[in-house]
Amino acid sequence: MTSPAHKKRLDYVDGLRGLAAMLVVVAHWLEHSVKNDLFAVAPADQSPYLLLSFYLGRIGVVAFFCISGFVVPFSFRTETGVRGFVISRFFRLYPAYWLSLAAALLVYPLIGSAVTAPQALANVTMIQTVLRQPDVIGVYWTLFVEIIFYATCTLLFVSHRLHRPGTQLAMVIVFLMVGLAGALFRYTHPASGLAIGLPTYLAAMHFGTIARLRFLEGAPISARRFAAIAAGLMALVFAINTLGYVASDDKGATWLASSLAYAIGLSAFLLCIRFHLFGGAVLAYLGAISFAVYLFHPLVIRTICPPLASVVSLPALVPVSLLLVFVTVSIVAAIVYRLVEQPAVALGRRLIKGRALQRAIA
Numbered sequence: 001m002t003s004p005a006h007k008k009r010l011d012y013v014d015g016l017r018g019l020a021a022m023l024v025v026v027a028h029w030l031e032h033s034v035k036n037d038l039f040a041v042a043p044a045d046q047s048p049y050l051l052l053s054f055y056l057g058r059i060g061v062v063a064f065f066c067i068s069g070f071v072v073p074f075s076f077r078t079e080t081g082v083r084g085f086v087i088s089r090f091f092r093l094y095p096a097y098w099l100s101l102a103a104a105l106l107v108y109p110l111i112g113s114a115v116t117a118p119q120a121l122a123n124v125t126m127i128q129t130v131l132r133q134p135d136v137i138g139v140y141w142t143l144f145v146e147i148i149f150y151a152t153c154t155l156l157f158v159s160h161r162l163h164r165p166g167t168q169l170a171m172v173i174v175f176l177m178v179g180l181a182g183a184l185f186r187y188t189h190p191a192s193g194l195a196i197g198l199p200t201y202l203a204a205m206h207f208g209t210i211a212r213l214r215f216l217e218g219a220p221i222s223a224r225r226f227a228a229i230a231a232g233l234m235a236l237v238f239a240i241n242t243l244g245y246v247a248s249d250d251k252g253a254t255w256l257a258s259s260l261a262y263a264i265g266l267s268a269f270l271l272c273i274r275f276h277l278f279g280g281a282v283l284a285y286l287g288a289i290s291f292a293v294y295l296f297h298p299l300v301i302r303t304i305c306p307p308l309a310s311v312v313s314l315p316a317l318v319p320v321s322l323l324l325v326f327v328t329v330s331i332v333a334a335i336v337y338r339l340v341e342q343p344a345v346a347l348g349r350r351l352i353k354g355r356a357l358q359r360a361i362a
């Protein structure tokens with residue numbers, strides 16, 4: 001298991017997490033601004049902007065998922081078991097998530113968006129996808145991917161296989177095969193709209209675990225074998241995206257853009273953990289507040305950008321709008337992190353320690 005020295009060195013991973021969050025902010029700001037005519041871009045000329053938005057968002061998301069794979073499986077502790085993991089994840093995610101949901105339900109009526117009661121109730125669970133209800137905030141879909149990964153890790157932990165490189169490689173292969181099957185179906189049924197990104201993201205998460213095992217945990221994975229795993233992952237993702245999107249009518253998620261963005265996100269992750277890039281106090285703090293940045297930035301964008309566009313001339317709009325979004329999102333995220341996330345995580349830790357003490361006394 002990772003030593004305290006290793007834990008301290010993970011600041012560079014927090015730095016990448018912070019950069020990934022900001023990439024997603026830029027992507028959604030650009031997408032919202034173009035689609036809502038805030039830049040006075042004609043519909044026929046919007047494609048390059050929307051494609052850039054897609055690139056930036058996908059890069060950030062892939063990096064996020066790799067980081068989750070690098071960190072989450074090592075949150076399990078033998079002395080606290082599955083219960084401790086569930087408690088820690090619950091208090092890490094749900095309080096801030098519920099606050100963002102409540103904020104959306106308050107803000108949306110003011111900006112002309114409607115949320116049905118079934119949709120709102122389903123979103124409380126964080127598994128609204130299973131309940132066939134749309135996400136109240138678009139970024140919530142990634143949390144469902146995280147929950148699937150948590151469930152997979154829990155099963156592997158119970159079976160004592162969580163930290164075995166061979167098992168993690170098997171999970172990468174399984175999810176890639178699922179993605180390939182979905183891509184073949186989508187290729188023969190272009191109008192199906194079947195989501196083929198999910199298994200490729202889960203594969204990235206388990207690849208992140210393999211990277212952790214090799215670079216921090218001392219697992220016997222040679223450089224050549226690790227390079228082969230990374231190359232195989234990218235080759236199969238390229239095949240999945242090509243089959244899935246080449247015949248699709250979805251022009252916003254082309255096969256080439258999907259694969260290149262995935263490759264860039266994966267490469268950024270590998271460079272980060274191999275050479276300890278993206279370190280420093282500022283980036284580490286951005287990483288610490290990144291979950292709140294991720295949850296709240298869509299609300300900030302939809303609240304700030306439209307009124308700003310009505311009073312600021314076009315030449316000044318782009319830098320002013322983006323800067324204001326960055327500053328506002330950072331302030332909101334810092335407040336949420338300080339007043340909600342930190343106390344919730346501390347409460348979760350106290351509950352875990354209390355249960356562990358009770359077990360020791362018993």
